[in-house]
Amino acid sequence: MNPPATASATPGAPSETRAAPHPSELDWFRGAVPYIAAHRGRTMVIALAGEAALAPEFPELMRDIAKLHALGVRVVLVYGVRPQIEARLAERGLTPQYAEGLRVTDAPALEAVLDAVGRLRLQIEGLLSRSLGQPGTGNARLRVASGNFVTARPLGVRGGVDFHYTGEVRGVDTEALRNLLDREQVALVSPLGYSPTGEVFNLSGEDVATQVAIALNADKLIFLTEAGVLRDPQHGVLGQLTVPAAERLLAESDDLPEELANHLKSAIDACRQREMRVHLVDRHDDGGLLIELFTRQGIGTLVSREPLERLRQATIDDVGGIHALLQPLEAEGILVHRAREHLELEIERFQVLDADGLIIGTAALYPFGEEAAEIACLALHADYRGSGRGDRLLAAMESLAREQGARQLFVLTTRTAQWFQERGYTTGRVDDLPPERRAHYNQARNSRVYTKRLQP
Incomplete structure (x- = not known):
């Protein structure tokens, strides 16, 4: 009769020791569980600027987005390419042209836009794919899909300036996006729009994210900001704003960074049209996206039509x-x-x-x-x-x-x-x-x- 099996270390082999989880880690996880359950199956549109892709911590941010997908969040990722376009123009010896705060996209500039958009799309797809097998992504295959989800129209001539191939959002193919999300894919949306006649237009990434969130009736629209966070007079983070409070802040603040002002305008627009939550999160905060979504206090500013509580x-x-x-x-x-x-x-x-x-x-x-x-x-x-x-x-x-x-x-x-x-x-x-x-x-x-x- 064979002796009963016992668990014993092999003589001479190094033994593996494992420390118990720190209480703070357990507390964090326990506190996150209700949010994990609440966010599962929810649609979130995440908008990031092109500057984020130039930062050394960009791969970690992509891994955090992969973790959201692994937790059952339906992710739509919208990206901007402003610094990438500037670099492509400089390589071609071209000078950027702006009017009314918008890029003037003539034919040579459009080539730079298409080049920048394509390169960053491949970079994001690669990083999200590389996140597979990382702890917290569930070792499940993450599929990323992009396409011509946005129809656009030209801005035309404004104030005597011909904007050429700079456009604005005309419509969003919600059926195509929902089909991707239903198949558990991350939908990657570029700042490009297409006209029914086949023309391509350069769009504002912020406007694309806002209109996509409104069209999808998303649960959340999240702006990963480059200009920091909104703060009160005592320099504390403004954790929550209703739409009227956000409007007052815009009207009364003369030193608000342009990016944050634009995000607030987009948040007000989105909340007025849909019952959604809009989050402004500092992209520079390590893990800020996860902290905002899975902790009680969060780390950024939440804008909503009605008080959160x-x-x-x-x-x-x-x-x-x-x-x-x-x-x-x-x-x-x-x-x-x-x-x-x-x-x-x-x-x-x-x-x-x-x-x-x-x-x-x-x-x-x-x-x-x-x-x-x-x-x-x-x-x-x-x-x-x-x-x-x-x-x-x-x-x-x-x-x-x-x-x-x-x-x-x-x-x-x-x-x-x-x-x-x-x-x-x-x-x-x-x-x-x-x-x-x-x-x-x-x-x-x-x-x-x-x-x-x-x-x-």
Whole structure:
């Protein structure tokens, strides 16, 4: 009878040791999982300038885009070629011509444009193909497809200047693009457009990306910027802007870099026409694209039609998010444990603070009799505490209680007594609770009772 197999090192062979993942790595992954699930199957149009292709970190950026594809994101990549065109013109001894901030593309310049576009297309395809087999790309074959997806018309003569082969977007072949995305291919879109008569026009890469995103009704339009990020007066990154706020920023800022101003205009246009999110991310930040998409705080500026966060009635689909939010507080003994089944049965009692599809806060209101109600399960994700969101939740629950006719509110707490006291709640007794609630008071927890009289 053969002896049982054992795992043992070969004598004299070097042993391989493996360190456990650092807690911060585990935390990052755990935090990213909800975003990975939320982004799977979503269409994202990513726009990058030609300057990005000249940077030494360009291959790493392409690997990050390959990782997005491996995670199930439907990627449309739109690229610009301004510095590449300048180089091709210089090789030919030609001087670039501009008017109204746009390139004048005569016949010799068009040859330089076509050369630059073709070279960069091959470079991007090669880098994306080379990303195959890299960690995080799933070792799956990544197919890249390009084509004549954009129809264009000439700008014509403006202000007395003939722009020749400089054009603007006329239409987007969404059926062709969707067919590529359905076949799990990365769609690569150049800044070229074609007329029904076969002419080729040089287009703005930014305009192409914006119109493609609008035509596809993309979930996200992402500009990888060369001019940095938008900052507030204290030099902090502007994390979120609504369309009205973006319009005010454009109107009031006289020192905004031209590139960022153009991105904001495109974001406003896209958000007004479609329910999409537009992200401005500094291309120079290593991993900035992934940080923006897979972390709660992000790293760039998000522009949307409506505020990113909204307080709303919870639905049965929110049970998992609420449960995950309450679990850490239950483990610490701050909140009473509630099983998922319990949450499902009482989901109509809950309100949630929704940040782009993720539950970052919640609270519940339980009526007792005709004039009393209890606020329970008031909880915020750790990353969002100390920012006034708790006050927003509490105010919403008090307003809802008033609407339901309650005149007396009460809360039971073991750790947050002072927080409620600072917001007008006064010390009460167990005997002050409605009889039905008093009958279920947990003596072992010894929770403190605080009450507040609501004004009609």
